[in-house]
Amino acid sequence: MAATIKDIARATGLSVATVSKFLNGGTVREQNRELLQKAVRELDYHINEYARALKTNRSRTVGFLVPKFGDVFASELASEAVTKLKEQQYSLFVCESHNSMEGEREAIDFLASKQVDGIMATLIGTDGWYYKRIFDRYGIPVVLFDRKLDFDVCDTVVIDNAGAAYQAVNRLIDAGHRDIAVIRGHQGHYTADQRYEGYERAMKDAGIPVKEELVLAVDYADTNMYDHIKCLFTMKQRPTAIFSVNYFTTISTIMALNELDISVPQEISLFGFDNYHLSQIVKPRLWLVEQPLARMAEEGTRLLLDRIGSKGQEEATFHTVNIQANILQGDSIRQISGAGA
Amino acid sequence: MAATIKDIARATGLSVATVSKFLNGGTVREQNRELLQKAVRELDYHINEYARALKTNRSRTVGFLVPKFGDVFASELASEAVTKLKEQQYSLFVCESHNSMEGEREAIDFLASKQVDGIMATLIGTDGWYYKRIFDRYGIPVVLFDRKLDFDVCDTVVIDNAGAAYQAVNRLIDAGHRDIAVIRGHQGHYTADQRYEGYERAMKDAGIPVKEELVLAVDYADTNMYDHIKCLFTMKQRPTAIFSVNYFTTISTIMALNELDISVPQEISLFGFDNYHLSQIVKPRLWLVEQPLARMAEEGTRLLLDRIGSKGQEEATFHTVNIQANILQGDSIRQISGAGA
């Protein structure tokens, strides 16, 4: 059926070793090089990755594990990762944990059984020891995205969540806002906590006390988020601005405002988080924190391939790459003269 | 390092052949079965998929090719497919064509080089002969999703686009609407054409002439879609209802209506397409055509695995599975008494 190295050897009169060497970029005599190129082309030769993997113990595949592929963050990140990896002839196996730690363990078992060279993951837990035991079982290098564990057991790529949130809230404060509501995720969630921390610090630095009733902690996956958000606007003392900490909260906020007929930025100012075309779709154009997914994928790929390349050398210090997020300017913030309250 | 069949053989005193047979579900003497199970557990044995693939020419992997993962359709479908395939111990390699036919060819070359057993794809072209040549080159079974080619060169899974559109438009007509605008994709795009056909037929069956100015043909990927849609409402004779044919057009329509302060359903009725949480997020609850992605993935997986299983038998008749879409009820249609215009 498909041509093998043996066929190429036969066609060129060279040995399989020479052919193999040539195929892997080794140097061969000029005239042989031409012969080989011709034979490869004519026989439409493609290497058998399985034979190579069997021999070298390298599969040139990596696993990609996320809670759910439907999430924009996950699919966009996968999109970038697959692009970067393909450049190195690596391919990507996708897996979902369905937001369960049991699912994560299963997925990692599965990926190990497929003998991936490395794993890219966004995990839901934070327990470093727990994950360490799982990772160590197979000795497969792992790079984490989006969230950090409570102590480092692998390389990690995150964005500067607190810094981005700080900038966002600061922008609102600069525009004269003091009653700034924050739609944050639930406590204990890495990005939710980090982003809230940025909010808190910005308020503190500006000498504005944080009003508890303006802090809305809703689970990212809460299907009633919309209703929770609406409550925020039925208060006697309505905020003049909102900082929303992720894609879903931002979308929900917009919908709530639309239904309540509260116009942005005339009646309320809004700073959102995550782009994914929101900046193209929503009017007025939103101020947004945008996660640089391409950069994240790039750094993650680099870290992972480095680990894979130096396997065995057991470099035990893990790196965390902290990437600056982008601030997208919009028309969703109104400059107010007097301070609120 | 990792245990091999040989290790199991040594541990149990049996031969590798027997161990292999056992691992593949063959029958062995009861007492040996116990011995083997124990050894597998204790040695934490995992089969080497590459050795198996090399020997059997089956990799238990399938490729998944779509234009772009950022599209909700693509990522949700992938999510479902990966679930179905995992049940059969298959894993999924993901690839993107970036909306180019050259990209598609490259991706298929790449997947073939990874020796996938089958390919699931959403293709951008329609030329059956063109794709036939590409598919035949490697002899890898392919299942297409979402769009059909101009003649069958592989199995295909689509939804009944025309039927769903017919039902949607009919619902609007039943509510008394006559001036029904349609936001359709560009001509020549399979789903756009099919869905428009449903619109046309529903109008015709109701004896309502289609007004050209109410048909808006915008490319699904048009970043100015929002502006195009706004034009629709600046006309002197504004439509009383809109049928929008996919996710992006639906989102854009909602945003346009919001900005123009046209309320749904009081001032205009809306029937959208594709859910992806829209039904949870948008108020009033939208009437929507929902694609049954889980079913699509299920059927596609079945077709593909059948092909893979019967490889060689060359059953040359290709199947097309046409799945009924769901209609999601909402509050976005107003019953009007008199017929418009």
Place this chain on the structure above:
DNA sequence: ATGAAAGCGCTAACAG
């Protein structure tokens, strides 16, 4: 039911 042995296609010593 079990075992001996061949070989899938490739790489990597090693020798020349």
Place this chain on the structure above:
DNA sequence: CTGTTAGCGCTTTCAT
């Protein structure tokens, strides 16, 4: 630079 050869871990006749 090139060739010979062993063997990666598995499946699969073919005997027994």
